[in-house]
Amino acid sequence: MKRILLLFLCISITGKVAAQKKLTLQEAISVALQKNVTLTKMKNNFLNAEAQLKGAYGDLLPNLGVSGSWSWSRTIDKGVETRDFFGNVISTAEQTIENRYYSLRAGGSVTLFDGLANYANISQKKDNLKSAEYDLSKIKQNIVYTTTDYYYIVLNAEELMRVRDENVQYYKKLYETIQERNKLGSVTLADVYTAQVQLGNAELSYIQTQNQFESVKANLLNYLALNVLDEYSLVNPFSSDKSINTESYLNNFADMQTMVNTALDTRFDYKSQKLILNAAENGIKIAQGGLFPSLSGDYGFSTSAINPNSLFNRSTYSLGLTLSLPIFSNFRIENQIQAAKINAMNVQEDLFALERQIKIEIKQTYLDLVAAKKSLDVAVKNVSAAEETRKINQERYNLGSATLLDVLQASRDYTDAMRNKINAIYEFYRQYDKLNNAIGRLDFTKYE
Numbered sequence: 515m516k517r518i519l520l521l522f523l524c525i526s527i528t529g530k531v532a533a534q535k536k537l538t539l540q541e542a543i544s545v546a547l548q549k550n551v552t553l554t555k556m557k558n559n560f561l562n563a564e565a566q567l568k569g570a571y572g573d574l575l576p577n578l579g580v581s582g583s584w585s586w587s588r589t590i591d592k593g594v595e596t597r598d599f600f601g602n603v604i605s606t607a608e609q610t611i612e613n614r615y616y617s618l619r620a621g622g623s624v625t626l627f628d629g630l631a632n633y634a635n636i637s638q639k640k641d642n643l644k645s646a647e648y649d650l651s652k653i654k655q656n657i658v659y660t661t662t663d664y665y666y667i668v669l670n671a672e673e674l675m676r677v678r679d680e681n682v683q684y685y686k687k688l689y690e691t692i693q694e695r696n697k698l699g700s701v702t703l704a705d706v707y708t709a710q711v712q713l714g715n716a717e718l719s720y721i722q723t724q725n726q727f728e729s730v731k732a733n734l735l736n737y738l739a740l741n742v743l744d745e746y747s748l749v750n751p752f753s754s755d756k757s758i759n760t761e762s763y764l765n766n767f768a769d770m771q772t773m774v775n776t777a778l779d780t781r782f783d784y785k786s787q788k789l790i791l792n793a794a795e796n797g798i799k800i801a802q803g804g805l806f807p808s809l810s811g812d813y814g815f816s817t818s819a820i821n822p823n824s825l826f827n828r829s830t831y832s833l834g835l836t837l838s839l840p841i842f843s844n845f846r847i848e849n850q851i852q853a854a855k856i857n858a859m860n861v862q863e864d865l866f867a868l869e870r871q872i873k874i875e876i877k878q879t880y881l882d883l884v885a886a887k888k889s890l891d892v893a894v895k896n897v898s899a900a901e902e903t904r905k906i907n908q909e910r911y912n913l914g915s916a917t918l919l920d921v922l923q924a925s926r927d928y929t930d931a932m933r934n935k936i937n938a939i940y941e942f943y944r945q946y947d948k949l950n951n952a953i954g955r956l957d958f959t960k961y962e
Contacts, residue, residue: 534745539665542738543961546661547654549739556650563646567639573632576624576811585615616825621814621832631803638796641789648786654958655782659951663944664734668748670940671727677932678720684925685713692918705918712922758939760887763946770877773953777872781954784872787865794858801854804847808838875952883945890942893935900924900931 547553589611596604625632689709695701732742740746752758767773778784814832819825840847904924910916950956 563643570636570639578622617818619816623812626809629803629806634799641793645786645789648782652782673936798854801850879949886942890938893938896931900928
């Protein structure tokens with residue numbers, strides 16, 4: 515019976531491992547770029563901008579329409595009596611009169627001149643379309659960064675879970691050793707109880723860390739629009755020993771002013787804002803077009819008859835020009851021009867604000883990256899020192915020159931040092947990607 519249960523347990527564990535799907539960072543980013551709701555909405559806005567540009571070009575072309583009509587009427591006259599000028603009675607006979615009328619018309623109009631507002635409208639729509647394209651690219655960069663950030667958080671939690679598991683194994687071995695030494699009379703029963711409590715605390719910490727890991731992994735899967743109930747195993751893109759040459763990472767960045775200049779040349783949101791400003795300035799030209807005379811032409815063809823067979827026996831062709839000269843529009847045009855200028859000034863302020871925000875973002879993120887590097891350097895040294903201290907205290911306790919509390923304190927210090935190192939590693943990676951995103955250097959094309 516025991517063999518059957520053991521075999522069933524092995525099959526269950528093997529099945530669970532086999533059911534896990536491996537998810538690399540590149541795959542996660544690709545999925546995010548395909549399923550992100552915000553990105554889908556931005557693509558829809560891009561299609562709308564394309565349609566508006568097409569409509570702006572259409573304003574330069576003549577329009578054409580065709581219409582047709584048919585009418586029918588019946589007049590019933592039952593006969594009436596009337597008197598003429600001399601008083602004679604005149605009677606009309608009862609009669610019914612039916613009329614049918616057919617007509618066709620084709621024609622349209624074209625704007626010949628409107629103060630060049632139509633050309634300014636085309637330029638505005640071009641800027642809006644290119645701005646929408648830049649916004650789309652910026653969203654993709656943000657998705658790359660956000661997905662990477664979620665991915666690092668999960669890897670971080672997974673590494674912490676491994677540390678907690680190693681801590682459980684350490685306290686389990688320590689508890690067994692102290693039990694054996696208690697049986698030999700070399701340690702007191704109090705040490706056994708203390709070791710037992712520490713083992714229980716380590717197991718509890720492992721469970722809590724495991725729950726945290728499952729929680730952040732669910733957040734990642736939810737962001738990727740994947741089923742959170744499916745089992746996924748994340749592939750760590752970094753080396754297993756976690757030895758990081760932080761200096762080589764920092765060498766990828768120049769001085770602060772160079773990074774700012776690069777960001778102003780490459781960031782899609784800044785390019786988009788500049789095009790929005792151009793579009794607003796074209797809005798002023800569109801409004802100013804109302805101050806100029808407008809010239810339009812119209813053309814048409816029409817025919818009508820009382821029966822379809824003779825519909826084209828009588829045709830009319832027409833051409834016309836209409837010149838409109840604005841003299842006084844109740845200040846409507848002036849208000850439109852003023853509103854367009856105010857909008858352009860507000861957009862200009864938004865551009866200045868974005869430039870300041872970019873500078874702050876780059877400076878702060880670079881300082882955070884430098885701080886993360888220093889924190890990582892310190893954390894690596896602390897792990898080496900804490901590991902050596904734990905080893906020394908363990909040997910001293912075995913020789914009877916140290917207490918169990920010394921061993922437990924050294925073990926806690928080592929666990930904390932390992933946790934700080936793991937947190938520092940992924941914080942450094944996160945700040946590195948954040949700075950690249952702030953500069954506008956995250957490449958999303960290789961994930962599409």
